[in-house]
Amino acid sequence: MKILMVCLGNICRSPLAEGILTAKIAELGLDHLVDSAGTSGWHVGSRPHEGSIKIASEHGIDISHQKSRQFTTSDYEDFDLILAMDSENYKDIMKLAANEAQKKKVKLMLNYAHPGKNMAVPDPYYTGNFKEVYNLLEIACANLVTEVRMD
Ligand code: 4NP
Numbered sequence: 001m002k003i004l005m006v007c008l009g010n011i012c013r014s015p016l017a018e019g020i021l022t023a024k025i026a027e028l029g030l031d032h033l034v035d036s037a038g039t040s041g042w043h044v045g046s047r048p049h050e051g052s053i054k055i056a057s058e059h060g061i062d063i064s065h066q067k068s069r070q071f072t073t074s075d076y077e078d079f080d081l082i083l084a085m086d087s088e089n090y091k092d093i094m095k096l097a098a099n100e101a102q103k104k105k106v107k108l109m110l111n112y113a114h115p116g117k118n119m120a121v122p123d124p125y126y127t128g129n130f131k132e133v134y135n136l137l138e139i140a141c142a143n144l145v146t147e148v149r150m151d
Pocket of ligand 1: 012124125
């Protein structure tokens, strides 16, 4: 299975989500593929925000090699599951879907932590709270990996 994490800038939340899920998949010896992208192209080519790199490294995860890229319509063909960090990201991705099958691939990330609540991952670019983001993503990724290991 191929999973894409999506936020606005692809420098704070989705790189962290990619790193956490990738680590869990490696720990379990699974062969799912994880990537991340931003709905904007504002930071294309940049590595993750220092705050995301630091909180990941405090948990033994290295995300410093990642490079920001923008979400494209071809991601709908390349990925099975597309996880939006907040409802704006969700709407922006859904606008680019060509059909119902593609729309079905898009889900809100935190519904894996708090089902049905449609919660947003707070943006640490504005809040500065990378620890809160890490903790939310950790729970969502733990639940997600339990689901995808069946596939
Ligand atoms: P992210 O956070 O979507 O979690 O990567 C942001 C990064 C950059 C900006 C906004 C949010 N920005 O305005 O440049």
